[in-house]
Amino acid sequence: MNRRNFINLSGLGVGGLLVGGVPVYGNTVSVERLLEPGVDVATKKRLADIALNAARSKGASYTDVRIGRYLQQYVFTREKQVQNISNAESFGVGIRVIANGTWGFAATSDVTPAGIAKCAETAVAIAKANAKLQSEPVVLAPQKGVGEVSWKTPIVKNAFEIPVKDKIDLLLKTNAAAMDNGAGFVTSNLFMINEQKYFASTDGSYIDQDIHRIWPTFTVTAVDRAAGKFKTRDAFSSPMGMGYEYMDGLASEKIPGPNGLVGYRNSYDIVEDATLAAKQAKQKMTAKTVTAGKYDLVLDPNHLGLTIHESVGHPTELDRVLGYEANYAGTSFATLDKWKTKSFKYGSDLVNIVADKKQPYTLGTVGYDDEGVPAKEWDLIKNGVLVNYQAIRDQVAILGGKESNGCCYADNWDSVQFQRMPNVSLKPGTEKRSVIDMIKGVDKGIYIIGRGSYSIDQQRYNFQFGGQLFYEIKNGEIVGMLDDVAYQANTQEFWNSCAQLCDKDDYRTFGSFFDGKGQPSQVSAVSHGSPTTRFNGVNVINTGRRI
Amino acid sequence: MAILSKEEAKKIIDKVLAYSKADEMSVGLSGGRRGNIRYARNSVSTSGESDSLGLSVTSVFGKKSGTATINEFDDASLEKTVRRAEEIARLAPENPEYMPMLGPQKYLDTSTFAQSTANINPEFRAQAAFDSIDPCRKKNLTAAGYMEDTTGFTAIGNSKGLFGYNKSTSVDFSITVRTADGTGSGYANPDVNDVSKLSTRASTEIAMQKAMASVNARALEPGKYTVILEPTASVELLQNMMRSVDARSADEGRSFMSKKGGGTRLGEKLFDERVTIISDPMNLELPQSPFGGGGGGGRFGGGGNDGLPQEKRTWVENGIVKNLAYSRFWAEKKGVQPIPGPGGFIMLGGNQSLAEMIKSTDKGILVTRFWYIRAVDPQTQLYTGLTRDGTFYIENGQIKFPVKNFRFNESPVIMLNNVEALGKPVRAGGNLIPPMKIRDFTFTSLSDAV
Structure with a gap:
C-alpha cells in the first residue's frame, strides 16, 4: 500500500505494527464516535447542490459529487493478548467534472459551502488544464437521474454497535481453541467497515447509501522446533457484505464435507474453524510431499474464488483490455477481437460466469455504483464463450453499449472513482451433486481447500495457485493429506478443463477485502461465488525445497 | 506547503507534551506534499497533488496505551486530542509487551532532502510526462507511466525528552512502453531523492529499446x-527476504532464520561468501531516515515507531548472518540490544x-x-x-x-x-x-x- 493517508496501526502503542499492509484511512476516533450519525440527508443535498452549481457556473458539462463518511474498526489479537484496536473515521467530499471534454477531480475535507464551491472550481480548472493533453473527448453513456433515493446493506446486527469487549472475547476464545488443539501460535483479526456515501450528479440523482462489510480471519501456526519445521492454516471464513450476524455460526449455514471439513455459507463459526485449523496445521507437518504431474483437481469455493478473481475477474476489466493499466497491473489476453468473434471459448460449456452488484451478503453489492448507476447483473462468460466485459459510463460506448454496467468505485471520498471489479461468480451446476459425489468419480486427483499462494502474469495467461489444505484422491476416495502442492495452468486451458460442478446447495462465496488497483493504488472489496468444481488433468508441481 | 521546520515542529510537540496527564506520552508530527501524474495510451489520464499535516498522540497509563490523531493545530484541538488519547488509553486492555518509552537519542544527520524535488509543481509533472510520451509517439510506441513525488517531514518526541526531526523527498517513476501491435514491451523504474538525477526521457528511452528488442520472442523450454x-x-x-530477518519469528521457530532444534541461524554461513548486505542511512546514493518511521508526507502524524536510531549495520558478511532485527520487547527478553529492521539495504x-x-x-x-x-x-x-x-x-x-x-x-x-x-x-x-x-x-x- 502506498497511499497518502496511510497510517501505521498504533492504537496500543505497538510500534510500527503493520498487519499485512492493511490500510487505515482517516483519523482515529473513539468507539462512540463510530455510532454517531453523520450529516443529515437534507444538509448533504444542499451541500451537493452547491458543488453541482459551482462546477456548472465554471463551465462543467457534467458533475458528480460524493460526500463520504468512511468508518473502520479493526481488532488484532495474538494468543492471549490484544495487539491493537483501531477506530477510524474519514469524512470529506470528492467532486468530479467534465469540462472541455476532459475529466477533472478534486477533493476536500473542508465540508462547508465555501470549501465545496472552491473544490468544484479546482476540479474544473484541472479538467481544463488536462484538456490540452487530451486526444479524444470523454463520451459518457447516458444515465437517467434516479431522484432522491436511499439504499442500505440489509444487515441484522450493526457490527459497530457490538461492544469491543465482546469482539475481543470472541477472538481470544478463538485463539484459546487453537492453542488447546496444538497450535504453537495464533493471530486473529476482525475488520469492520461502514461506508456512508451520498452521491449527487447533474443527471438528477441524489443517492444516500449505508454500506456494511465484515471480515473475521486468523492464522494458526504449528511448530516443530526439533525438526526445524512450521506449518500454517488460515481461516476458512469469507469477508462478507453483512453485519455482525455473520459471526453467529449458525448450524443451518454449515456444509459438512469429507474428512470432517466444514464449509461455511453465510454464517461463520470462528471457534470451530480455529479448532479444526490447529489440528490440520499439525497434520500438515507429516503430510506426504506431492509427486509432480497431472491431476484432476477438486476445488473448494473458498479456494476457487481467488482463481476466478485472478483469471476471469481481472482479465475482463475493460480498462485493462484497453491499456489503461499497462504500467501497473498490466493488460489482458481477453482482447476485443476475441470478444468480437462471439465464439471465443474461454472455458468449457459448463462455465457460466456472471458479474453482479446485487447478490445478497456479498462485498460488491450496493444499490448504486459511484457514478449513480443502479446495481445490475450481467453475463461475462456464457456456456464457455466470452460475451461481455466490466465497463463503466465512459467506456461502454467502446463496446457499442448504451448503458454502463454499474461497476464504478472509489475507495474514499478523496480518491477518484474508476472501473472496479463487481462480484464475479461461477454459476452452480443444475444436476444434483455434492462434494462427496464429485470425489467418488475421481481416480487420481487432489482436493484443494483455502486461499494460498497466488501469482498470474500481466496478461492473465499463466497462473500458479497454492492452497491451505490438500487431500490426495485415489479411486474415488480421499487417502490422506498432501504437502508442497501448487498448480500451474494457462487460463483458457484451465477453464476448458472444467469437467463438473456441484449444485447450488454447495455454492458459497469467497471474498477479497483489499483488492488493489490503480496508481495511486486504491483498494476495493469483491466477492466470488462458486460451487466446488472439478478440473481435469491440471499440472501440479512440488514446491518443497531445502535451504 | 505543510513542511514545518525543526523549530516549528518542536514547538508544537512541546506544547502537546505539556498537556499530558498520563504516565508517558509520545507525539508524532508529520506533513508534506504528494503529487502525481499518470498516463496511458500516450495521454495523461489523471494528475493530482495533496498537502497534509497531521499529529498523532499516544498516551500511556501503566501498560495501557491509546492513540488519537488530529489535523487541526489550535490549542483547544491539541488539548482535546491529548485528552482523547488518555481516555482511549484508560479503556484499553493491558499490553503485556509494552516497553517504556526511550529517553533522548542521538540521531545521524542524513541527506534525505533535495530542494529540487521540493520545487516540483504541476507544470514540472506535465513536462516530465510529455518527455516520456513524446519520444514514444514519434516511434509509434505506446507509453503508460506514473510519477509520484513526495516532499515531507517527520518529527517525533516524547515525555522522556526524546526528540527527532527529519525532512525528506522522493520521486518514483515507472514507465511501460509497448509496441503498437502489442508484441513487445519494455520497462524502467528509477527512484531518487533528488529529481535532478531523474530524466523521464532517458528512462523512457531504455524502456523503448527493451520494447523494440523484445518483439517476436521465441519459446525456450522451462528448466x-x-x-x-x-x-x-x-x-x-x-527485499522480501530482508523483511523476514526478524529475531522473534526466528526464535519462535517460524522463519527461514529458525535453527533446527531451536534458536536462530545468527552466525551461520547461509549464503555464498561473496554476499554482503549492509544498511547505512548516511550513504549518499541511498540516504535513509535516521530513525524508524521516518519518511515524509503522512497526513495523520508520523512516528509509528518508538524512535530507535538507525545506524550503519551489517546484516550479512561474506555469506554469514551477522544481525537480525530485534524489537525492544524481544531484545529485553533475550538480553540483547534492540535493532530496528533496515530501511533500504545495500548489497555489495x-x-x-x-x-x-x-x-x-x-x-x-x-x-x-x-x-x-x-x-x-x-x-x-x-x-x-x-x-x-x-x-x-x-x-x-x-x-x-x-x-x-x-x-x-x-x-x-x-x-x-x-x-x-x-x-x-x-x-x-x-x-x-x-x-x-x-x-x-x-x-x-x-x-x-x-
Missing part, C-alpha cells in the same frame, strides 16, 4: 538456467557493468524484470513470479534473441548460494543492488504474456 538479473528484477526477492558487489557481465556469459538468460512475486513457502523463502517486459537469450557473450516470459519458483536463499558474479550496485526500489549472475535458476513454465 534451470544461468540468469543475469538486473537489479530491477532481483530487488523484490531480496563488484565493479563489472551489466554489459561486461553479459559479455562474459556463454549461455544464459537476461532477466530485466520480475512480476507478481508471491511467497510459496515461508519456511524456505520460496517465491513464484514471472519475467516481464523484456527477457533475452545470451550466447557467447551476446544477446541473441528475445525469449517468451517464464514463471519461476525460486528462493533468494538458494539464489544467493548460486552466485557466479556480482556487478556494480545501482539503486532499485529504494535499495542498492548489484546485477547478479546466478546459476541454476529455476523456471517452471512458459507464459504467453507480453
Whole structure:
C-alpha cells in the first residue's frame, strides 16, 4: 500500500505494527464516535447542490459529487493478548467534472459551502488544464437521474454497535481453541467497515447509501522446533457484505464435507474453524510431499474464488483490455477481437460466469455504483464463450453499449472513482451433486481447500495457485493429506478443463477485502461465488525445497 | 506547503507534551506534499497533488496505551486530542509487551532532502510526462507511466525528552512502453531523492529499446538456467527476504532464520561468501531516515515507531548472518540490544557493468524484470513470479534473441548460494543492488504474456 493517508496501526502503542499492509484511512476516533450519525440527508443535498452549481457556473458539462463518511474498526489479537484496536473515521467530499471534454477531480475535507464551491472550481480548472493533453473527448453513456433515493446493506446486527469487549472475547476464545488443539501460535483479526456515501450528479440523482462489510480471519501456526519445521492454516471464513450476524455460526449455514471439513455459507463459526485449523496445521507437518504431474483437481469455493478473481475477474476489466493499466497491473489476453468473434471459448460449456452488484451478503453489492448507476447483473462468460466485459459510463460506448454496467468505485471520498471489479461468480451446476459425489468419480486427483499462494502474469495467461489444505484422491476416495502442492495452468486451458460442478446447495462465496488497483493504488472489496468444481488433468508441481 | 521546520515542529510537540496527564506520552508530527501524474495510451489520464499535516498522540497509563490523531493545530484541538488519547488509553486492555518509552537519542544527520524535488509543481509533472510520451509517439510506441513525488517531514518526541526531526523527498517513476501491435514491451523504474538525477526521457528511452528488442520472442523450454538479473528484477526477492530477518519469528521457530532444534541461524554461513548486505542511512546514493518511521508526507502524524536510531549495520558478511532485527520487547527478553529492521539495504558487489557481465556469459538468460512475486513457502523463502517486459537469450557473450516470459519458483536463499558474479550496485526500489549472475535458476513454465 502506498497511499497518502496511510497510517501505521498504533492504537496500543505497538510500534510500527503493520498487519499485512492493511490500510487505515482517516483519523482515529473513539468507539462512540463510530455510532454517531453523520450529516443529515437534507444538509448533504444542499451541500451537493452547491458543488453541482459551482462546477456548472465554471463551465462543467457534467458533475458528480460524493460526500463520504468512511468508518473502520479493526481488532488484532495474538494468543492471549490484544495487539491493537483501531477506530477510524474519514469524512470529506470528492467532486468530479467534465469540462472541455476532459475529466477533472478534486477533493476536500473542508465540508462547508465555501470549501465545496472552491473544490468544484479546482476540479474544473484541472479538467481544463488536462484538456490540452487530451486526444479524444470523454463520451459518457447516458444515465437517467434516479431522484432522491436511499439504499442500505440489509444487515441484522450493526457490527459497530457490538461492544469491543465482546469482539475481543470472541477472538481470544478463538485463539484459546487453537492453542488447546496444538497450535504453537495464533493471530486473529476482525475488520469492520461502514461506508456512508451520498452521491449527487447533474443527471438528477441524489443517492444516500449505508454500506456494511465484515471480515473475521486468523492464522494458526504449528511448530516443530526439533525438526526445524512450521506449518500454517488460515481461516476458512469469507469477508462478507453483512453485519455482525455473520459471526453467529449458525448450524443451518454449515456444509459438512469429507474428512470432517466444514464449509461455511453465510454464517461463520470462528471457534470451530480455529479448532479444526490447529489440528490440520499439525497434520500438515507429516503430510506426504506431492509427486509432480497431472491431476484432476477438486476445488473448494473458498479456494476457487481467488482463481476466478485472478483469471476471469481481472482479465475482463475493460480498462485493462484497453491499456489503461499497462504500467501497473498490466493488460489482458481477453482482447476485443476475441470478444468480437462471439465464439471465443474461454472455458468449457459448463462455465457460466456472471458479474453482479446485487447478490445478497456479498462485498460488491450496493444499490448504486459511484457514478449513480443502479446495481445490475450481467453475463461475462456464457456456456464457455466470452460475451461481455466490466465497463463503466465512459467506456461502454467502446463496446457499442448504451448503458454502463454499474461497476464504478472509489475507495474514499478523496480518491477518484474508476472501473472496479463487481462480484464475479461461477454459476452452480443444475444436476444434483455434492462434494462427496464429485470425489467418488475421481481416480487420481487432489482436493484443494483455502486461499494460498497466488501469482498470474500481466496478461492473465499463466497462473500458479497454492492452497491451505490438500487431500490426495485415489479411486474415488480421499487417502490422506498432501504437502508442497501448487498448480500451474494457462487460463483458457484451465477453464476448458472444467469437467463438473456441484449444485447450488454447495455454492458459497469467497471474498477479497483489499483488492488493489490503480496508481495511486486504491483498494476495493469483491466477492466470488462458486460451487466446488472439478478440473481435469491440471499440472501440479512440488514446491518443497531445502535451504 | 505543510513542511514545518525543526523549530516549528518542536514547538508544537512541546506544547502537546505539556498537556499530558498520563504516565508517558509520545507525539508524532508529520506533513508534506504528494503529487502525481499518470498516463496511458500516450495521454495523461489523471494528475493530482495533496498537502497534509497531521499529529498523532499516544498516551500511556501503566501498560495501557491509546492513540488519537488530529489535523487541526489550535490549542483547544491539541488539548482535546491529548485528552482523547488518555481516555482511549484508560479503556484499553493491558499490553503485556509494552516497553517504556526511550529517553533522548542521538540521531545521524542524513541527506534525505533535495530542494529540487521540493520545487516540483504541476507544470514540472506535465513536462516530465510529455518527455516520456513524446519520444514514444514519434516511434509509434505506446507509453503508460506514473510519477509520484513526495516532499515531507517527520518529527517525533516524547515525555522522556526524546526528540527527532527529519525532512525528506522522493520521486518514483515507472514507465511501460509497448509496441503498437502489442508484441513487445519494455520497462524502467528509477527512484531518487533528488529529481535532478531523474530524466523521464532517458528512462523512457531504455524502456523503448527493451520494447523494440523484445518483439517476436521465441519459446525456450522451462528448466534451470544461468540468469543475469538486473537489479530491477532481483530487488523484490531480496527485499522480501530482508523483511523476514526478524529475531522473534526466528526464535519462535517460524522463519527461514529458525535453527533446527531451536534458536536462530545468527552466525551461520547461509549464503555464498561473496554476499554482503549492509544498511547505512548516511550513504549518499541511498540516504535513509535516521530513525524508524521516518519518511515524509503522512497526513495523520508520523512516528509509528518508538524512535530507535538507525545506524550503519551489517546484516550479512561474506555469506554469514551477522544481525537480525530485534524489537525492544524481544531484545529485553533475550538480553540483547534492540535493532530496528533496515530501511533500504545495500548489497555489495563488484565493479563489472551489466554489459561486461553479459559479455562474459556463454549461455544464459537476461532477466530485466520480475512480476507478481508471491511467497510459496515461508519456511524456505520460496517465491513464484514471472519475467516481464523484456527477457533475452545470451550466447557467447551476446544477446541473441528475445525469449517468451517464464514463471519461476525460486528462493533468494538458494539464489544467493548460486552466485557466479556480482556487478556494480545501482539503486532499485529504494535499495542498492548489484546485477547478479546466478546459476541454476529455476523456471517452471512458459507464459504467453507480453
